[in-house]
Amino acid sequence: xxxxxxxxxxxxxxxxxxxxxxxxxxxxxxxxxxxxxxxxxxxxxxxxxxxxxxxxxxxxxxxxxxxxxxxxxxxxxxxxxxxxxxxxxxxxxxxxxxxxxxxxxxxxxxxxxxxxxxxxxxxxxxxxxxxxxxxxxxxxxxxxxxxxxxxxxxxxxxxxxxxx
Amino acid sequence: xxxxxxxxxxxxxxxxxxxxxxxxxxxxxxxxxxxxxxxxxxxxxxxxxxxxxxxxxxxxxxxxxxxxxxxxxxxxxxxxxxxxxxxxxxxxxxxxxxxxxxxxxxxxxxxxxxxxxxxxxxxxxxxxxxxxxxxxxxxxxxxxxxxxxxxxxxxxxxxxxxxxxxxxxxxxxxxxxxxxxxxxxxxxxxxxxxxxxxxxxxxxxxxxxxxxxxxxxxxxxxxxxxxxxxxxxxxxxxxxxxxxxxxxxxxxxxxxxxxx
Numbered sequence: 127x128x129x130x131x132x133x134x135x136x137x138x139x140x141x142x143x144x145x146x147x148x149x150x151x152x153x154x155x156x157x158x159x160x161x162x163x164x165x166x167x168x169x170x171x172x173x174x175x176x177x178x179x180x181x182x183x184x185x186x187x188x189x190x191x192x193x194x195x196x197x198x199x200x201x202x203x204x205x206x207x208x209x210x211x212x213x214x215x216x217x218x219x220x221x222x223x224x225x226x227x228x229x230x231x232x233x234x235x236x237x238x239x240x241x242x243x244x245x246x247x248x249x250x251x252x253x254x255x256x257x258x259x260x261x262x263x264x265x266x267x268x269x270x271x272x273x274x275x276x277x278x279x280x281x282x283x284x285x286x287x288x289x290x
Numbered sequence: 291x292x293x294x295x296x297x298x299x300x301x302x303x304x305x306x307x308x309x310x311x312x313x314x315x316x317x318x319x320x321x322x323x324x325x326x327x328x329x330x331x332x333x334x335x336x337x338x339x340x341x342x343x344x345x346x347x348x349x350x351x352x353x354x355x356x357x358x359x360x361x362x363x364x365x366x367x368x369x370x371x372x373x374x375x376x377x378x379x380x381x382x383x384x385x386x387x388x389x390x391x392x393x394x395x396x397x398x399x400x401x402x403x404x405x406x407x408x409x410x411x412x413x414x415x416x417x418x419x420x421x422x423x424x425x426x427x428x429x430x431x432x433x434x435x436x437x438x439x440x441x442x443x444x445x446x447x448x449x450x451x452x453x454x455x456x457x458x459x460x461x462x463x464x465x466x467x468x469x470x471x472x473x474x475x476x477x478x479x480x481x482x483x484x485x486x487x488x489x490x491x492x493x494x495x496x497x498x499x500x501x502x503x504x505x506x507x508x509x510x511x512x513x514x515x516x517x518x519x520x521x522x523x524x525x526x527x528x529x530x531x532x533x534x535x536x537x538x539x540x541x542x543x544x545x546x547x548x549x550x
Contacts, residue, residue: 137416139319
């Protein structure tokens, strides 16, 4: 077993060169290069974390912006709906007023017409009285040969008309 | 032919001096061996690998993604075992894990086909022991610096009856002191066993193939098929052992950081 057989001859060489080359490895690679590599990794991780944080912040900003827009939009809609409702009531009121005015006009016209009709009926009735009295006087004079007082005939006709 | 055809499964662990046969530091003989060469190659490969992932692009390419996956993996392991305090150990645990991983994988490369034999230095406890002792020292230093002498309460679990404290203290102390050995030996044994197994199986293939076709059919061919499966297993073991080494270091560091 050379490891033991040659130990006396080579142990110092083994220990010395091991220390030399492991020392070089440790100082050049371990102390010199590894921290830089780890630094790169750390920088990358930091950048990724920062980017993610920025994205998160942007999303939150967008969310608040959207919420603000939504409230603004809702307020605008409410105002518009208020305006519409107002216009609607105003229009309804105007319509009602105009309808009322038209109704009074119509009512007045109707009343006048009815008066006129009543007047006409009365006039027609009195004319009918006259015609009836004349006709009755004529009929009496022709059939009975009597000459009656027109006033008496009139009152008799009036009485008859009034009784139906 | 028979003598030369015989494969020595331990030969692959043989250290050979490549340069500096007379190099000395403070009386210690430190030649540059094949083991040192593969340590150097692991270091180089690791530097190239990590450097390729340093483009620092916001949207990573494949290579950068691969390197970041490894650093993220180590970071996650430390975070899971130690918590937020574990971040400062990433350079050490990353170096440890990747160095062992690259060593294990480079040692498994089939470069012998082109005549350049890879050497797995993690199959030498004299190499893994250095890493184990290093991890263990860091644990002790961190523990003592952070908790002063209170660190020794690690050896007395909560709710131990007063009368049991000396015994429990000894048991815990021994289990604590065994850690560097278990850490280093586990890696060394796993790597050596796998390489020996592959070598033994390949020796079956070679010697039966040299003997006759009938023997090759009953012993050599199944061995070869088994080798293919074990190669896949060894790749898995290479990753797992590096992971276990790093994970146990994390667990021990957690003891030192947070006591219990």
